[in-house]
Every structure is written in structure tokens, then in C-alpha cells.
Amino acid sequence: MQAPILTLTLNPALDMATGVPQIIPGHKLRCTDPHLDPGGGGLNVSRAIKALGGDSLALVALGGLTGDRLAGLIRAEGVTFLSILGPGETRQSLTVTEESSGKQFRFMLPGPVWGAAERARVFTLLAATARPGGYSVISGSQPPGVPADFPAHLAASMEGSLVVLDTSGAALTEAVRTPIPGLEVLRMDGEEGEELAGHSLETLTDTADFAAGLVARGVAKRVIVARGAEGNVLAEAGRRLFSPAPKVRVKSTVGAGDSFVAAFVLSLARGQDSAQALAMASAAAAAAVMTDATMLCRAEDVMRLMHEAAARDI
Secondary structure (H helix, E strand, C coil): CCCCEEEEECCCEEEEEEEECCCCCCCCCCCCCCEEEEECHHHHHHHHHHHCCCCCEEEEEECHHHHHHHHHHHHHHCCCEEEEECCCCCEEEEEEEECCCCCEEEEECCCCCCCHHHHHHHHHHHHHHCCCCCEEEEECCCCCCCCCCHHHHHHHCCCCCEEEEECCHHHHHHHHHCCCCCCCEEEEEHHHHHHHHCCCCCCHHHHHHHHHHHHHCCCCCEEEEECHHHEEEEEECCEEEEEECCCCCCCCCCCHHHHHHHHHHHHHHCCCCHHHHHHHHHHHHHHHHCCCCCCCCCHHHHHHHHHHHCCEEC
16 A cells, blocks of 8 residues: 655756766767656656556656657656646756766756746645645755745645655755755754755754754654765654664665655655655665666565665664
């Protein structure tokens, strides 16, 4: 049994990944055949949920010929989705791996600007599709043209839903400054945590203290801070947890955060507790970095790595 999961992607991308022997300024660089994936935070979460054997409904804003091609890639992966008419042309992104060094270069286009009419359509669709008691994931970059408090308006349109927020920049800052009522989960990386804290978070205890402080202020019921290759810290009322990151060979860090969110939400939707969810999420993030380019986690890798990611109290 699994509670309903809804994901929202307002700034998706047609992700292209390729490689070159060496990146040399001013030269024509002969690329390998590109690998195409449907991309964007919430959409990647839905893709990873499917890879892990779960179900979700992805709401995806699509526009233009690129949007049509992106829709075809989503269908090919078997992800259940509803398209939202977005403004302009859906954006593209490019990941280039320099084969001589293994370095990755990521080029992210901004996407079309959203106006009031597009925002109103999203609120209407969310009110109709979000299920009370289900999980709703707001993940990825916010599209140009929306205010910093847009996630709060999105959450307000999904009455009774358990909202998970994984964002960055001004939207993250605003969500911490002005808490979103009833927010279930807030996730961020370590650098974002340090910027919000105003000081370095050198130890697990430092990070746990910061996360617990946000929980105490009512920012979210659960706050997760990723500490990169070290692992992940979670705080909730009366408990602080750490899940170590399994040691794996890194091929690409693209999609690790989305795989983490997918596994965490799916675990909660299946009725597991925070410790179990955190361990599965850390294993999923590690599994994602083992894959090439824009690929996400594989279920067999996640299950194999779970024992290395067992959560413990801080």
C-alpha cells in the first residue's frame, strides 16, 4: 500500500548529455551521440519513484516543440503525467563530460517567463489533483517571473496534502524566513544551510542543531540537510538522525538530490518512519552518482546499498 504522491515541475528541461575528449576554448569540439532524458526536479522525482517500484502523478509544464519532445520521452519511460500549458518554449539543458579528466560541465537555460495567467492555471490544477493525506513534492528551480514566496502559494492550493519542498535560492530563503504553514519536509544542501545559518556547519552536531532550530521555529516538521559525500542529517520534533553516504565510485552527481527526495517520499508514503526513509534516500542518492550523465538511481543498487546507509541518532 502506498499513499498518493504528486510531483510538480514548472521549469522542466530536455536534458542532453554528451562527451568530448577535451574541452579547448575556440576549437570545434566533436561530441559523442547525445543521450536524452526528461529533466526537472519534480519530474526526476517521479522517474526515480517509478524506478523504485512506486507510483506518482507528475504535473509538468510543457510548451512548444521542445515540450512535445519532452512529453514523448516521459511517455516512453511510463511515468504517469498531466501536462500544464506553459508559456513559450520548454527549456533545454546540456551536460558535457570531458573524457580526459572526467569533469562535467553543466549548461542550464533559464526557461520561459511565467505570468499571472499561467500561475492561476497551476493553482486550479493543483486544487483538483492533490489528495488530502497524500504527498505533494515541489522540487527544482522556480520558473522566471514567479515571486520568491511562490511555493507558499502552491502549498496553500493543496489543502490537506503533505508538502515536500526541495528548492534553492530566493525561494528557499523565503521559505525559511516566512514558514509555509504545515510544511511536511524541507530539504537543502550543506552550503545552503550554512548560508541560511550565517556560519559554517562543520560537524554533524552543528548541522543537527541548525536543522532542529528550523523545526522548532515551525519551518517544517522535518528538515533535511545534505552533507555531500559524508551523508545526510534529519531533524524532527524530539529526534535528530544521521545517515552516512555509502562509498561508491562517482560517475555523475546529476540527479542525486532528486533520487534522494524520491526514495524519501516513497518510503514515507509506504508507511515507514523517518530513519527508514532517510536510509533509503541516502542509498538512492549514492546509487544515482554511480550512473552515467543524467541517469537516476537503479532499484537494485539502492537495495544493495541500504545497509551502508542505516540511520543513527545524533
